[in-house]
Each structure stands twice: as C-alpha cells, then as structure tokens.
Amino acid sequence: MSIARKRLNPEESRSAALAAARRLLLRDGPQAVTLKAVAAEIGRTHANLLHHFGSAAGLQAELARSIAERVTGSIGEAVERARAGEADAGDIAEMTFDAFSSEGAGALAAWMILSGNRDALNPILESIRDLVGHLKVGHEDRHVDETTLWLTLLALGDSLLGPSIAEALELDGDTARKIAAKRLRSQIEHAHPRE
The missing domain is CATH 1.10.10 (Arc Repressor Mutant, subunit A)
Structure with a gap:
C-alpha cells in the first residue's frame, strides 16, 4: 500500500x-x-x-544563506537597539556566538571549507557584508568592519574549539562570550555615550 x-x-x-x-x-x-x-x-x-x-553543495549553500540572513537580520536589529541605548551590547555578542554554535553556522562553514566547497560560503559572506554596509550608514568612522571581523572570528573559533580550550585553561566554557560582550559594550558605549 x-x-x-x-x-x-x-x-x-x-x-x-x-x-x-x-x-x-x-x-x-x-x-x-x-x-x-x-x-x-x-x-x-x-x-x-x-x-x-x-547538488548537495547547492543545498548547503542555500542552508548557509537562510541561516545567515536570519541571524544577520536579528543582529542588525540588536545593534540598532544597543546604539539607541535600548538593549545591551552583550545581546549582540550572544546572538553572534549563538549563530555559530547553536544555529550550526560554525560547523557548516568549517565543513564547507574542509570539503573544498568554499564557494558555498559566499551567502554567509554576502549577508555579513550587507549587514556591515547597513550598520555603517551614518557610522563610517566607527570601525564597524574591524568590530565585525573580530567578533565573527571569535564566535567562529569558539564554536569549533572554545569549550575545549577553555577547559584546558581551567576557564568557564563561556569565557570567550563574556570577553566579547565586555569588549563590544565598551566599544558601543564609547561610540554612543549616554547623556
């Protein structure tokens, strides 16, 4: 039947x-x-x-695109709220770290690179580039590019090795997240002081 x-x-x-x-x-x-x-x-x-x-690579590229678009949209909204003093900058770090760990973007990106499917990363890179372009409007001198680079690389590295390295160093598993949140808060508060 x-x-x-x-x-x-x-x-x-x-x-x-x-x-x-x-x-x-x-x-x-x-x-x-x-x-x-x-x-x-x-x-x-x-x-x-x-x-x-x-192909499977096409499916993986579309999966990467859907994850990246959803995550960068949420991060962009969080950045705007943090700039306006309506949210904590630590939320941005949490969302970025979650994108690479619990959303699976870190493992997917690493898999694509290691399997020779670097082109499938293009949707992720395009989403990040679009987000940065949006966030730079009116903030060209705020080092948005550099902040995005260090935050993304830290979140990616943490998703792949963070807990193991933290354990080897006898640190809490979320130490990299805390460092990122603290640094990001400091940068946003310096760039957008509250009156």
Whole structure:
C-alpha cells in the first residue's frame, strides 16, 4: 500500500527541504546534510531535491544563506537597539556566538571549507557584508568592519574549539562570550555615550 504524499509547490518544497537540512545539521552535524538524507527526512526523492538545489553543495549553500540572513537580520536589529541605548551590547555578542554554535553556522562553514566547497560560503559572506554596509550608514568612522571581523572570528573559533580550550585553561566554557560582550559594550558605549 502506498502512502499519498501532499503535493507541494516549488517554494514549499524548498522551504521544507531547508528546514529538514537545518534539523539534520543541528542534530547530526554538517556531514549529515546530504540530498539523500534531506529527501528521506521530508518524504521526497533525491531527484526532487536535485531539481531544486542542483547538488548537495547547492543545498548547503542555500542552508548557509537562510541561516545567515536570519541571524544577520536579528543582529542588525540588536545593534540598532544597543546604539539607541535600548538593549545591551552583550545581546549582540550572544546572538553572534549563538549563530555559530547553536544555529550550526560554525560547523557548516568549517565543513564547507574542509570539503573544498568554499564557494558555498559566499551567502554567509554576502549577508555579513550587507549587514556591515547597513550598520555603517551614518557610522563610517566607527570601525564597524574591524568590530565585525573580530567578533565573527571569535564566535567562529569558539564554536569549533572554545569549550575545549577553555577547559584546558581551567576557564568557564563561556569565557570567550563574556570577553566579547565586555569588549563590544565598551566599544558601543564609547561610540554612543549616554547623556
């Protein structure tokens, strides 16, 4: 007896595949994000996903794009609230660190680089570049580029090695997050003093 599958329009099919890919990424790691695994997760065929994404690399690039766009949008809003004194700058550091750890962007980026799929990082880099461009409007002299660089690299490194290094140094596992939040608070308070 066959089970009837609900027909999805192309956008619904892509969305379902990306949601499944994200679940696989978070549950089983980036190596689990294959066309076959995602197809099985949503009850579609490998050929169906091949049609939508072209390849596993295409699927991973779209997954990276969706994660990056969601995260950079949230971070951008948090930066604007922190500049206005309506939020703590530490929230920005937390969101950035979460993007690379609990959202899976760090593991996915490392996997893409190590598997030779550097082009799939382009969506992440484009989202970061767009966010920085937006944040620089009216703040060109505020070193937004440098702040983004150190915060991103620190969050990426922490997602891959942070807890192990912290443990080896007998530090709390969230020490890098605390350092980033403290430094970011200081930079924002210096650039936007409260009256």
